[in-house]
Amino acid sequence: MKHFIPTIIFLLTTLSNNAVASENTPIIFSGTIHNPESDYIVINSRNDIEIRKAILDSNNSFSISFQAEKAYYKLSDGENQIDIYLKAGDSIQTIFDASDFHNSIIYKGKGAAENNYLAQQLNNDFTYIKLRIALLDETEFLTKADSIQQLKLDFLSSFEKSLDTDFLYVERNRIKYRTLFDKARYQGMHRFYTKNRKFKVSEQFPDISKEVDRTDDKLISLFYYTDLVGMKVKEIVKKKKKQNDSLDYYNTYLDVLASEIESPLIKGELAYFCVNRYLTRSKLSDSLIAKARTLIIDKEQLKLAEDKYRKVKLTEKGAPSPKFIFENTEGKKISLDDLAGKVIYIDIWATWCAPCIREIPGFEKLQQDFSEKEVSFVSISFADNKEKWLKMVEEKELGGIHLFGGESDNPFFANYSVNSIPRYILLDKKLNVITAFAPRPSNAKLINQLNEALGIK
Secondary structure, eight states, X not given: XXXXXXXXXXXXXXXXXXXXXXXXXXXXXXXXEESOSSSEEEEEOTTOOEEEEEEOOTTSEEEEXXXXXXXXXXXXXXXXXXXXXXXXXXXXXXXXXXXXXXXXXXXXXXXXHHHHHHHHHHHHHHHHHTTOGGGSOHHHHHHHHHHHHHHHHHHHHTTGGGSOHHHHHHHHHHHHHHHHHHHHTHHHHHHHHHOOTTOOOOTTSOOGGGGOOTTOGGGTTOHHHHHHHHHHHHHHHHHHHHHOTTSOHHHHHHHHHHHHOOOHHHHHHHHHHHHHHHGGGOTTHHHHHHHHHHHOOOHHXXXXXXXXXXXXXXXXXXXXXXXXXXXXXXXXXXXXXXXXXXXXXXXXXXXXXXXXXXXXXXHHHHHHHTTTSSEEEEEEEOSOOHHXXXXXXXXXXXXXXXXXXXXXXXXXXXXXXXXXXXXXXXXXXXXXXXXXSOOOTTOXXXXXXXXXXXXXX
């Protein structure tokens, strides 16, 4: 089934895509999974808002019905994830083998054409990524980037007659802005891959900012588009910070966003992204959320922003830490309250997280250096496989207290807004928050924070 495009399915769905459906007509999404990674599938929006979760039955099948706006979404089975496109009235059936996810997935029914296209285009993307074009010199890179863009556009054109017209418009722009996004990141990526930190693009390198239309509301569902609009805002913020370093970066970002971007929808999208990603790091969270409230239009996004703000206040310095009860390697339940009386350094990690693994040697040394001090070193697994977690802890003979955290939606993780790992948290002896974003073990600043928490000068 590898790289197979069900042409007959595309032809059969051409007419059904043109059928008129009310915006309130539900979407029906069903399917069967071979060798599933999880016992459920999830459909998320562009903002990682869960739209629907469906439990698999005894035959590893599912069926759900829901209302959603015409847009891109993400379909997930465990760690497997793929972009899908949904619109009112779609009735899609899918089948795939989770052990060969991207090569095996196919769709049937109304709305299948766009999704079969996306599945095959994704396989093309994997091929393009393997080229590691950021390693190329500037001229070769620009030529290759434009060539890849044209290949993608040609591929899209080969299915043009079977695809929804709105989808065609947005998808063409997704291809365009993905290329511009890659060009905008070329200097940084080339430095990273070549280890040449002094590398700079030439004066002839395209000015990406001039190629971005910052007024196209139809494209707010595209990450590459909104990120490029945000890049221009960031450029202005950096200039303001150079003139006045005392300015709070994230508050200034919202100020610039409000004054420089015309579209209320795009303003709202970028304001939500700023709050969702950075509210936990801003030293002026009260001011940031107040500004965001005037910019965010989408009610669901505003609700999520307010929830994020609540969690920030819940975990700000001096607040009592949210609690947990997790099992250790022996199956015994350990609560946060059990650890009171010592300074607590929490490491949230996973066996599949490469940056987490890189910190292990430093984390082990840190425990040795503070072995006679009143510090508890607690490692909590995040969205991990229990068997793999237990095997690594035992085989590497990792020190400290190891707890199995289960799924990523555990209230402890949610209250600390854990959306990436590794993540480190520092608590005082009374279980109050010192910092919800403690330095990594490899960061020398951590030693000072631990000593300060212990009252050591």
